[in-house]
Amino acid sequence: MHSGYDARERxxxxxxxxxxxxxxVLDAVALASHSDTDGVAAKVRETLGSVSTQAVYDVLKACVGAGLLRRIEPAGSPALYEARTGDNHHHLVCRKCGTVVDIDCVAGAAPCLEPDRAHGFTIDEAEVVFWGLCPECGPQSS
Known part of the structure; x- marks a missing residue:
């Protein structure tokens, strides 16, 4: 967990x-960013013992709704959760192993990219996912 992190305070x-x-749940996500629900549930059970998957889902939903966690859904992947919120960062995803890495905003302040037409929408966020191969899966790794 990053320094200064206190789940109770948050x-x-x-x-x-x-x-x-x-x-x-907050501690588990802070320790292992980009975890899916099963991964979070396994960490929570290590800490608390028996906790239902439904209870973990309910806590994740409440924490996302309150802005404490962010839910991302890269194509072909289950929903992933992270504690880094509110800073308009984006993600790199490995096509082969599914590793997800945070990257800072690609071009300044939110929403980073301006669409050619807003169609009357007030845009406040852009979700950008870059796809490729991580160093372990890339061509030089074979």
Missing amino acids: LRAVGLRVTAPRVA
Whole structure:
């Protein structure tokens, strides 16, 4: 977890009750960014013992709704969760192994890219995913 991270403080700041499952989920995602629900549930069970997958789903949904976690869904991948929120960063995804890496905004402030027509929308975010092969899966690795 990054320094200064306190799950209890973050929950209180957004008005969510501090519960052991919520703290365990936030800690699990902070420790292993871009985890899917099963990965988060496994980490939570290491901490708390028996916790249902539905309970983990419910906590993830509440934390995403409160802005404590971000849910991303790269094509062909299950939903992934990360604790880095509100900074308009993007992702690199390996086509072969599915590794996901954060990258900072590609061109300044949100929404990074200006569409040719906004169709009357007020745009506040652009989701950019770059695809390729990570160093382990790339042609030089064979």
